Amino acid sequence: MKNRNVDKSRNKNKSIDSDFKENTTFISNNHFNYELFPKMRLRRLRRTAAIRELFQEIRLSPKDFVTPLFVQEGINKNLEIESMPGIFRYAPDKILEEIDNISTLGIKAIILFGIPLKKDLYGKNSFNHKGIVQETIKSIKKNFGDKLAIITDVCLCQYTSHGHCGIIHENEINNDKSLDILSKTALSHADAGADIVAPSAMMDGQVKAIRDILDDNGFKDTLIMGYSAKQASSFFSPFRDAAHSQPEFGNRQSYQMSYHNSREASREIKSDVEEGADVLMIKPAIPNLDLIYSAKQNTLHPIAAYSVSGEYSMIKAATLNNWMDENLAVTESLTAIKRAGANIIISYYAKKMAEILRNS
Numbered sequence: 001m002k003n004r005n006v007d008k009s010r011n012k013n014k015s016i017d018s019d020f021k022e023n024t025t026f027i028s029n030n031h032f033n034y035e036l037f038p039k040m041r042l043r044r045l046r047r048t049a050a051i052r053e054l055f056q057e058i059r060l061s062p063k064d065f066v067t068p069l070f071v072q073e074g075i076n077k078n079l080e081i082e083s084m085p086g087i088f089r090y091a092p093d094k095i096l097e098e099i100d101n102i103s104t105l106g107i108k109a110i111i112l113f114g115i116p117l118k119k120d121l122y123g124k125n126s127f128n129h130k131g132i133v134q135e136t137i138k139s140i141k142k143n144f145g146d147k148l149a150i151i152t153d154v155c156l157c158q159y160t161s162h163g164h165c166g167i168i169h170e171n172e173i174n175n176d177k178s179l180d181i182l183s184k185t186a187l188s189h190a191d192a193g194a195d196i197v198a199p200s201a202m203m204d205g206q207v208k209a210i211r212d213i214l215d216d217n218g219f220k221d222t223l224i225m226g227y228s229a230k231q232a233s234s235f236f237s238p239f240r241d242a243a244h245s246q247p248e249f250g251n252r253q254s255y256q257m258s259y260h261n262s263r264e265a266s267r268e269i270k271s272d273v274e275e276g277a278d279v280l281m282i283k284p285a286i287p288n289l290d291l292i293y294s295a296k297q298n299t300l301h302p303i304a305a306y307s308v309s310g311e312y313s314m315i316k317a318a319t320l321n322n323w324m325d326e327n328l329a330v331t332e333s334l335t336a337i338k339r340a341g342a343n344i345i346i347s348y349y350a351k352k353m354a355e356i357l358r359n360s
């Protein structure tokens with residue numbers, strides 16, 4: 001009876017073994033599988049801090065990060081954003097000081113958002129060659145040269161009186177009329193010295209329209225970072241407070257994506273690739289780790305992830321209440337974004353993360 005049981009268990013092991021053989025090359029021998037406990041002990045990899053650090057798979061660096069910066073026309077002191085404690089709208093003559101701090105920490109890029117004094121129906125200030133973003137780009141380039149990559153957000157919502165990302169025609173956001181202004185805006189940024197323009201309006205054909213106008217005007221080396229899969233997300237709310245870009249009526253669901261649809265996100269990403277984007281971006285980041293992963297697996301382009309205002313504000317609010325440790329929460333969430341496949345991470349926590357890395 002006893003022997004029969006032993007035989008049964010051997011047969012059972014044998015069948016597990018042969019299953020493994022079919023599926024993996026990591027098989028030991030017929031008598032014992034070293035992939036299984038008790039020979040295999042994963043806790044060996046975690047025994048001491050030195051061992052854990054040696055086998056750490058994802059390592060963050062300040063060079064992974066891009067800092068978003070808001071520059072506001074017509075103010076002479078920096079204004080803290082109420083829903084994003086610790087984040088400011090910068091006065092034009094104060095922003096260089098902040099960029100110097102960012103650069104000293106080893107961060108290599110910023111993404112710039114402008115808040116103009118005047119808004120109108122067509123967002124004409126967005127392509128004004130003496131506009132707030134264009135002037136700021138010139139002064140950053142003058143002071144920092146190529147030490148820092150300047151990315152610019154190309155959208156109309158900060159510039160239109162109605163707060164939508166495109167032009168309104170016959171009571172709807174008109175895709176094709178918006179392309180003309182978006183591409184003029186991108187051209188004015190490139191002309192001022194932007195290294196990378198990043199169209200975020202979610203208009204169909206925006207990457208192609210911008211690539212065409214840049215090439216026609218001699219800016220063949222200016223990169224385009226597509227906000228490829230940008231979703232109609234509640235996590236953008238603090239940004240609208242920051243950039244004064246709350247739509248006056250309706251919402252953005254007729255142009256930003258539904259977060260229910262990953263297949264549609266793949267089409268958005270594919271169309272940006274075909275239109276000539278150099279970098280693909282997923283936004284927001286933490287709610288879309290699956291999309292970041294699949295974009296990384298299915299394309300050969302660099303993948304950017306935008307960890308948005310709401311992701312910042314959630315951690316900030318919890319840590320201001322001592323509900324979580326800020327440094328640990330920030331490190332964990334940014335590591336998750338990189339682990340999912342992001343090559344670069346745009347984050348309001350970029351500076352804080354660089355400080356954490358410097359002190360670790």
Ligand SMILES: [Zn+2]
Pocket residue numbers: 155156157158164165200201
């Ligand atoms: Zn917009």
